[in-house]
Amino acid sequence: xxxxxxxxxxxxxxxxxxxxxxxxxxxxxxxxxxxxxxxxxxxxxxxxxxxxxxxxxxxxxxxxxxxxxxxxxxxxxxxxxxxxxxxxxxxxxxxxxxxxxxxxxxxxxxxxxxxxxxxxxxxxxxxxxxxxxxxxxxxxxxxxxxxxxxxxxxxxxxxxxxxxxxxxxxxxxxxxxxxxxxxxxxxxxxxxxxxxxxxxxxxxxxxxxxxxxxxxxxxxxxxxxxxxxxxxxxxxxxxxxxxxxxxxxxxxxxxxxxxxxxxxxxxxxxxxxxxxxxxxxxxxxxxxxxxxxxxxxxxxxxxxxxxxxxxxxxxxxxxx
Amino acid sequence: xxxxxxxxxxxxxxxxxxxxxxxxxxxxxxxxxxxxxxxxxxxxxxxxxxxxxxxxxxxxxxxxxxxxxxxxxxxxxxxxxxxxxxxxxxxxxxxxxxxxxxxxxxxxxxxxxxxxxxxxxxxxxxxxxxxxxxxxxxxxxxxxxxxxxxxxxxxxxxxxxxxxxxxxxxxxxxxxxxxxxxxxxxxxxxxxxxxxxxxxxxxxxxxxxxxxxxxxxxxxxxxxxxxxxxxxxxxxxxxxxxxxxxxxxxxxxxxxxxxxxxxxxxxxxxxxxxxxxxxxxxxxxxxxxxxxxxxxxxxxxxxxxxxxxxxxxxxxxxxxxxxxxxxxxxxxxxxxxxxxxxxxxxxxxxxxxxxxxxxxxxxxxxxxxxxxxxxxxxxxxxxxxxxxxxxxxxxxxxxxxxxxxxxxxxxxxxxxxxxxxxxxxxxxxxxxxxxxxxxxxxxxxxxxxxxxxxxxxxxxxxxxxxxxxxxxxxxxxxxxxxxxxxxxxxxxxxxxxxxxxxxxxxxxxxxxxxxxxxxxxxxxxxxxxxxxxxx
Numbered sequence: 001x002x003x004x005x006x007x008x009x010x011x012x013x014x015x016x017x018x019x020x021x022x023x024x025x026x027x028x029x030x031x032x033x034x035x036x037x038x039x040x041x042x043x044x045x046x047x048x049x050x051x052x053x054x055x056x057x058x059x060x061x062x063x064x065x066x067x068x069x070x071x072x073x074x075x076x077x078x079x080x081x082x083x084x085x086x087x088x089x090x091x092x093x094x095x096x097x098x099x100x101x102x103x104x105x106x107x108x109x110x111x112x113x114x115x116x117x118x119x120x121x122x123x124x125x126x127x128x129x130x131x132x133x134x135x136x137x138x139x140x141x142x143x144x145x146x147x148x149x150x151x152x153x154x155x156x157x158x159x160x161x162x163x164x165x166x167x168x169x170x171x172x173x174x175x176x177x178x179x180x181x182x183x184x185x186x187x188x189x190x191x192x193x194x195x196x197x198x199x200x201x202x203x204x205x206x207x208x209x210x211x212x213x214x215x216x217x218x219x220x221x222x223x224x225x226x227x228x229x230x231x232x233x234x235x236x237x238x239x240x241x242x243x244x245x246x247x248x249x250x251x252x253x254x255x256x257x258x259x260x261x262x263x264x265x266x267x268x269x270x271x272x273x274x275x276x277x278x279x280x281x282x283x284x285x286x287x288x289x290x291x292x293x294x295x296x297x298x299x300x301x302x303x304x305x306x307x308x309x310x311x312x313x314x315x316x317x318x319x320x
Numbered sequence: 321x322x323x324x325x326x327x328x329x330x331x332x333x334x335x336x337x338x339x340x341x342x343x344x345x346x347x348x349x350x351x352x353x354x355x356x357x358x359x360x361x362x363x364x365x366x367x368x369x370x371x372x373x374x375x376x377x378x379x380x381x382x383x384x385x386x387x388x389x390x391x392x393x394x395x396x397x398x399x400x401x402x403x404x405x406x407x408x409x410x411x412x413x414x415x416x417x418x419x420x421x422x423x424x425x426x427x428x429x430x431x432x433x434x435x436x437x438x439x440x441x442x443x444x445x446x447x448x449x450x451x452x453x454x455x456x457x458x459x460x461x462x463x464x465x466x467x468x469x470x471x472x473x474x475x476x477x478x479x480x481x482x483x484x485x486x487x488x489x490x491x492x493x494x495x496x497x498x499x500x501x502x503x504x505x506x507x508x509x510x511x512x513x514x515x516x517x518x519x520x521x522x523x524x525x526x527x528x529x530x531x532x533x534x535x536x537x538x539x540x541x542x543x544x545x546x547x548x549x550x551x552x553x554x555x556x557x558x559x560x561x562x563x564x565x566x567x568x569x570x571x572x573x574x575x576x577x578x579x580x581x582x583x584x585x586x587x588x589x590x591x592x593x594x595x596x597x598x599x600x601x602x603x604x605x606x607x608x609x610x611x612x613x614x615x616x617x618x619x620x621x622x623x624x625x626x627x628x629x630x631x632x633x634x635x636x637x638x639x640x641x642x643x644x645x646x647x648x649x650x651x652x653x654x655x656x657x658x659x660x661x662x663x664x665x666x667x668x669x670x671x672x673x674x675x676x677x678x679x680x681x682x683x684x685x686x687x688x689x690x691x692x693x694x695x696x697x698x699x700x701x702x703x704x705x706x707x708x709x710x711x712x713x714x715x716x717x718x719x720x721x722x723x724x725x726x727x728x729x730x731x732x733x734x735x736x737x738x739x740x741x742x743x744x745x746x747x748x749x750x751x752x753x754x755x756x757x758x759x760x761x762x763x764x765x766x767x768x769x770x771x772x773x774x775x776x777x778x779x780x781x782x783x784x785x786x787x788x789x790x791x792x793x794x795x796x797x798x799x800x801x802x803x804x805x806x807x808x809x810x811x812x813x814x815x816x817x818x819x820x821x822x823x824x825x826x827x828x829x830x831x832x833x834x835x836x837x838x839x840x841x842x843x844x845x846x847x848x849x850x851x852x853x854x855x
Contacts, residue, residue, distance in 0.1 A: 015799065015800065015801035015802070015830050015831070015832055016799075016800050016801075017785075017797070017799030017800055017801075018795070018798060018799075018833065019706060019785065019797045019798065019799035019831070019833050020797065020833045020834050021704060021706065021742065021744050021834060022744075022834045023797075023833075023834075024744060024747050024750070024789075024794060025744055025745070025746035025747050027794060027795070028746060028747050028794075029746075032793070034793075093793065093795070094793075095795065096795065096797075100833070100834075139746070140745060140746040167745075167746035167747075173748065
């Protein structure tokens, strides 16, 4: 009778909808690519850098900054990978949950057009409250996973992506991790073939403090270049000043792996420091500064034949 | 030879009648009026008024002592049978004491499927007819003013004719049953707003008050009253939408004689229209604006109407105008109409104002526009509540008196919007834009005749709510729910068809997404309305 009463009342009252305060909390546990993607300043109206990332001329003062272009390209590439990780999450965010339990929400199963014969679901589970690192007040914890299964049968669910989030108050404010399990699923899901040699993408993020921090690690399977892992870090202050660090693979035998750390002010002016990690110039470094029109104002390379242009005093002071 | 051709049925039952009445006569009456015919019928406006009118005439000029006349208004079948049983007992006692007795049963109300409809109870016509036929009175007179009431007369001796025929030179007092009905077995009996009663009862009353006294002896016989009521009822209803209405009669009598129903001179009270007054049709109108009696006067003939004491307007209709004047009938005296006191009046100033009463209860529409505050009984959304309170505006179309006096329906549409903040532990504070759309139907009762019109009712609403979270990509949320509720309000007739009013609606609302919660809301509204389409 206790179960019948609300059912009868529901029929009598004829109510329906997705009006839920709790749904907002579950949805907020999911990472949003727009918030985690790096955002390097660009000024399309005055930007002289058409064809950015393609310049092969030697460095010269007043020329478009090569380091800025490399950082911009790296930002675009890493954002694309983050997009791959979170695209499914983004797709279901706008839909109401299919199933509501006291401490969980499930979206799906849905048919997956990109992987014919499979269906997908997103499950978010609310866990025990925890105190975040560096915090004092406990926050709600959520874990989530994106699962696939063959429609025929149907098969058993297997996990493509999962993550966790510790909410510390505010819309999507907290600390989270997420990962995309490529290698173990690529044989079943055709859509993963776009990731090439990547076997695993992992990310961690902290959004409840300034600066916002995002870290990514890319684990590779067997590849011709022979590398197994790359890292990427990004921080963004509230005023839109930011910095990023990443490894850059090149075909130059002298600089096969370059570790780059770039930073910028809200105006766009910034600086990058590069250290040769692998190659004939291993251990050499380079510094390049650009102004708010993204033109080189200072360049210094300490490897053979390197340049030393401009005055280092022309470089802006970075906030972090 | 009487003006009415003598052939058959005869009664002689009036105490003051000629000497052929050998024993004293006692008269008893059960007068019933019921506006409500129960399921499948529409409430009548004047059935009780008809009963009051006939009860007053029977007791004032019809020889029925007030103690021997029961007036039953909106009473059930059991009460009617109980009253009839009591009058049967008294008639039996009168007979044992050597008196002759007359039992009159009058009914105004609904009849359907072979039964009188007394609210939710029924009184089968055939059973009632048998009861009257076997009642221990010398003469039983049944008068039925009801739709298809002719069903009671069609089994034996029924006639649909202008008059039944009476042998005037009979010597034996009659015994038996006479039945009069207002319409044939397949006809509706109609009411008139102008007359403030049914056509048949109005004309029967007018006849009994004296207009049917063709012989001029001051007495109105059953034959005279029936002939008069028949002619006037058929004439008045000939052009009506429901079609002409033909009264019927039947009799099952032994013996002879005429039945005098009223004696206009009995109380020496009423209105005298002198022989010198102009010929024509006179209407006597009471202070409410209803025609209580009519009088047809021929040139050079004196006429009397047994009006009760009171103040009346006398109206005579001429081709291009009305002649109207006031007369006062005092207790125990005859007032003579003075033609010189009548004044010419335009047709637009006709004192007959029957519709005044009925305008209030007439079926009509209204359109209302207004605003309201919807107060939701829930925690504030800043404290985790689900629905905010909001201002709304909208319109309502209502059909008043759709299901009888005071009972109507309304259809309303409302929209509201407000911005607010929602706070939850994990999400913090979000700004939202809330929208609410409501459409509802109200079944209401209102007391319409007064300047202040109270309204009560029940409403079932369909409410659709949305909220969008500003500055976020969180999905829009919606909730739709049926909300039953109660309505109470009052409106004021401020100017002609315009009304201003306030209303409160208390509604139940079930929420069942995150959890099952029984919520409610109160709508407090103010509106301006315009009524149209009423008679």
